[in-house]
Amino acid sequence: MEHDVKFISAIGGNPADATHPFLTKKKVFYATLISTDIMPDRPYLIGGGDVTPRIDMLRPLYHKINNPELKRWAVTSQDDTIGLTCQAWEVGAAMAEGWDIVYDKHFSGETEDFAPVVTAILATKPDVVSLNLTYPTYVTLIIEQLYLQGFKGIISANYIDTESVMQKVPIEYMADRKCANSFPLFDDPWWGEPSWQHEFIKEWNTKYGPGAPGDVHRKITGIDWDHVIMLKVWAHGAQLAGSFDPDEILKALRAAPSIPTILGPGVMYGKDMWGIDNMVSPPIPIAEVKADCKCKRIQAHLKFEQWFESRKDMIIKVVKEKGQYFDQRK
Amino acid sequence: MAMFEVRGLCKNFGGLTAISQLNLEVEEGEIRGVIGPNGAGKTTLFSVISGVYKPTRGKIVYLGKEMSGLKSSQIAARGVVRTFQRTALFHHFTVMDNVLVARHLRAKGGLFRTIFGTSRRIDMEQEKKALEIIDFMGLSHLKDELADNLPHGHQRALGIAVALASEPKLLMLDEPVTGMDPTETQHMTDLIKKIRDEWAMTILLVEHDMKVVMGICDKISVLNFGKKLAEGLPQQILDNPDVIEAYLGGEDVVALLGGEEAVA
Amino acid sequence: MELTTFVQTIANSVISGSIYATVAVGLALAFGVMQMANHAHGEFFMLGAYVVYVFYALGGMPFPLAVLMAIPTIAALGLLTERLIFRPTRGNVLAGFMATAGLTWILQVLAGRIWGLGFMKMIPTPYMGSATIAGAQIGLQRILIVPAAVILLGLLWFFLHRVRLGKGLRACAQDPDAAALQGISINKMTALAMGIAGAYAGVAGALMAPIHAVTPYMGRDLLITAFIIVIVGGMASIEGAVLAAFILGFIHTFVTTIFDATSAVMVGVAFMAFILIVKPTGLMGRVKA
C-alpha cells in the first residue's frame, strides 16, 4: 500500500475474495457494487450500489400485482457466485409472493449456444421467464431465443440492455412481453426536470458520450452509475463524520436517517441478508420496455425494507435451503 | 531342445505376406546366419521376434517359454535384444551415456535411492561395467564424445555396445557391417566371434556380406519371399542349387564370393 | 423429454453440427496436408464474425455480401499465417502450434483494441423471425446455416475429388512424400490448404455473427471443440471431421438441454478419451493421433 488509499470502488465478485483479508487488516474502506460480497468479517466493505438482489426480489412482487392470474415462474442465471446467491433470494421472494417455481436452474458461463437452454426452460411452460442476474450479453441472446422459440409470456430481468436486444428482436415483441428490469434510464422524464439524475446523465455524456474527449464508444451502463452511487455515499459519510476514518464513516452512515443516492434516499441495511448493516438500500425503480420510445420507462418505485421485514422468514428459509445464506458461503 | 525356436511363424501386412510358415531352431552358443535377397523378410523376422510387430500366426519360444506378443522391453528383459539396420543410437548422448542407458535393465536403484543419492555405489558399478563394454568395442578413447559426432564404423560398434550393455543371452545383429571398409569389417567380424566366445552369447545374424556370414556362422538359414528356402552349414548352403538359383541368380558362386577363401 | 422439446433439440443439434463441421474441416485439411495445426483457427472464426460486423453492421452492406467478404479476407490471413509461421516451422508441429498460440494473442488484442472490448458487438439480425418445422420453432437466421454448410462442404468435396488441384491436395494429405515425387509443389499445397482452412473458418464465423456473442474471445471455446472433433474424426480425415462434428453437435446440444453446457463439454472430452482408447486412430483416421 504505497499510496495511502482511503477508498476503493470495484465491481466485486472473485477479485474481492482474494484481496479482502488484506484490505480488512489495513482498514481500507472498500465499496463493491454487488452486495453478495458483504460479509460480517469484512467490516469495511459496503455494497448495494448495484441494487441486486433486492430488485430481483421485488420483480416477483411487481409482476404479481400487475398479473395476479399468472402462476408459473421460471428463473435462470449463470452459475457464478452472484448468480447463485441472487437467484436464491429471488426464488425465496417469488415463493413468498405465491409464485410456483417451475424452472430454477443455472446455465453455465461456458454456454455458447442458448437455444438448448431456452428449449429446456420453455419445456416447463412458464408464465414469466425471469433472467435474474444474467449478464447483459447473455440476456440479449436468451431473449432472442425466447422470441425465436415463440415464448408468449412475461420477460423479467435484473438488467436489460434494450439497445442490443433490439438488434435481435422487434421492439414490439419486448413491449408485448412487458420486458421489465430495474436499471432505469436517467433521462427518463419520470425523474422530473430539473433533477440530479438528469444533470448526471448530461454530464456523463459530455465526458464519455459520443464525440466527447473520453468517448467510450458505448452508452452508459449500470456499472457506470453504480460506482457513482458508492463514491457519493462514501463522500457523504466522510462529510457527516468529518473524518476519513472508516469506523467513523460507517458509524455516521448507519446513524443517518437517509443517505442520498442516484436512485433516491437510502438507508444502511442488510443485517438479515448479509449479517451486517453494510448494504446501502435506496428505493428501487422498475422499468418496462416501451415500443413508442424504443426504451425503458419507469413504472414503479418500490421501497424494500418494509416489504422484506414482512416476508423475510419465508425468504431466508428458502435461501438457507439453497445454501446461499451469508454464513453458508464461507 | 533348442534355446530359441520359431514355429510356423506368419506375418502379414494388410494384403502382402512378409513371412509365412517359418520354422527356426537356434542352439545355445550358436552363431546363426539369416540370409536372403532384399525383401526376403529378414528384418521383418527380427522385428517380429523383438516384439516391434505382433506375429499374425505362429509361436516364438525362448528357453521353453512362449514369447510372442510381448512388448520389446519385456522381451529384452527376458534376454533377447536386437540391433537395427539403421544406425540406431541416442545421437545426442555421449558414448558413455548410450551404454549407461542400456544398462538400465541390469541396474537397480529406484526413485528414492535416486533422490537421496544412496544409489552412488550402484552407479559406480554400472559405470565400471559400461567402461568394460566400451573398451571391448574399442571405443574407450571416445567415451565422452557425442554419438552423433562418431564416424560411421564407430557408430555401428556403439550400436552393438548398446545392445551388449543390456546383457542379452540371445543377441540379434541386423547387418552389423554394412557400409564398413574391409578393415573395419574384419575387426567387427572378430568382435562378433569374441562376443559369442567371451560373453557366452547366442547370436542371430542378418548380413548381406557373404564373406562375413560364411566366415563366422555355424549354421545358416536362407529366406526367400518370407519362406525358408534352405538351412545348413555354410558349405552346404554354398552347394545348395536352390540357393544358388534363387539367391545368387545362378552366377558363379565362387567368383561372387571372391575366390577360395570364401569356399574354404 | 416431450416430443416438441425433442424435435427442437434435434434441430438445434443439426445446426451446431453444421457450424462445427464448417470450422473443423479446414483444421483437418490443413493438418493432413502440412502436418501442422493452427491454434489461431478459432481467431479466424472470430475475425470472420468481425468482418460481418464491419461490412454489415457498421458498413451497411447486405448480409450475404458481408458473409462472402469474410472468405477472401480470412483466406488471405490463412495464407499469411502459412507463409510467416508454418513455413519457417515446417516439420515441427508443436513449434507451429505454439507459434500460432502467439498469433491467437496478437489477433485477440488487435480485435479488442480496434473494435473495443466490453459487451458483445451489436449486430442486427438480418432475417428475424422463425419457422415452425415439425413443431420445432427455429430462427430463420439459424436455419440458414444448414444449407450454407451443406453447400460449403459440397463445394469442398467437389474440389477435392473432381478438380485437379484438389486431387493434388488430397494426394498431399494422404502422403506428402509421394505427392512431392509426383511433382506436386508442397509449398503451393500447404498455402492452398491454409487458404481454404481460413476461408471456411472465416465464413463460419461470418454466418454465426448475428447469432453468437461477437467478442474478441469468441473463438477460444470453439478451438477445443474443433480439436476434439479433429482427433475423434482421425487427425487428417476430412470425412471423419464432418462425422465427428455432427456427433459432437448432438452430444453438446442434448447434454446442454438436459444438464448444462459445462457438462456438455466434459462429456465431449470423455467421448474423445473413449475413442482414443478403443480406436487411437480416430473414427476414420489412418495415422495415430
Added chain:
Amino acid sequence: MLKHKVLSIIGVVALIAVMSVLPFFAREYYVEILIIFLINVILAASYRLIATTGDWTLCHVILMGAGAYASALMAKYFGWPFWMTAPLAGATVGLVGLGIVYPMLRTVGFGFFITSLAVGEFIRLSWIKFHNPFGGPRGMINIPEVGIIGSIDFYEAIPYYFMTLVITLVCLLILYRIDRSRIGKAFKSIYEDSVLAESIGINVGRYRSFAFVIGSFFAGIAGALLAHRLGAIDPHIFGLDEMVYLLVWVIVGGSTTFAGPIIGVAVMTILFEWTRPLMEWRPLFFGVILIGFLIFMPGGLESLVPKFTRLFGNRKASQARAEEPAGAKKSVV
C-alpha cells in the same frame, strides 16, 4: 570437466545468496512478485521433466490448479496444516496425473499435446461444475493461511517468501537428481529414439507415465504454495492463457538444459512486470516474443551459452552440450 562443475556450484551458491537478501531491499509488492516467481520456477522445472521424454503437454497449469484445490480443500475442511497439505496435494495431483495419462499415452507428439489440452479442460470444468466441494466458478475463498509457526507469521510476505524459497530449492534439487539419474537418462532416451529405448528393455509406456506423474506431483506442490498465498482460487486463474505463458517461459529459456526453463521464467517475469503499464497490449507483445523465439531462436536463450563458450574458445562446449540429450534444434518435439 571438474572446473566446469566447481564454477557451476559457485554460481548456484551465489544465486541463492542473492535470492536470500533480495527481499530485504524490495518493496512488499515486489516480494509478492518474487514469491509467484519461485512458484513458477517449480512449475517450469517440473514441466521440463515431462518434456524430456518428448511429451509436451497443455495441462500442466491445470495440474497446478488441482494441487491448489487439493491443498485448499484439505486445509479448509480437515483443518490440516500446510506442511501436511502441500505434500499431500502433490501426491493427489500425482494420482490425478496417473489417471489422465492413460488415454493420453495412446497418442504421441502433437496428438499427446492436444489431447492433454482437452483432458485438462475436463478437469478445469469439473471445478466449475461441482460447486460442492470446488465452489463452482467462484472457486474457493477464505483458504486458511499458513499462519503463525513458532513466532513467525507466514501471512507476512517475507517469511512466506523464505518458506517458498526453501521449498523451491528442495524441489529443484530433487528434479535435478532425477534428471541426472538413470531414470532421467531413460526419459531422454525415449525422446531420442523410443524404438531403440524399448528394444534395450526400457518400458516406454511406463516411463512416459512415470515422468508425467512426477511432473504432476511438483505441479501440485506449486499449486499448494499458490493457493495459500492468494487465499482464494477460482477456475479462471488456471486457464489456457496461463498455460501458454508457461510455454513462453520454457521456449524462451529453452528446454534442453535444466537451467533453461528457470532462465525463461526469470527473464519473462522481469519483462512481464516491466510491461505492466501497457496492460492491454501485453498478450500481443508476448505473442510476438513467442513467435520470434520459435522461428529465430528455437533453442531458447540457453542455446546462446554454448555459442558464447565457443566464442571464448572453450573446447568443453561440445561436452557441455553432450551432457544433455536434445540438441537445441530439437528442443521442441
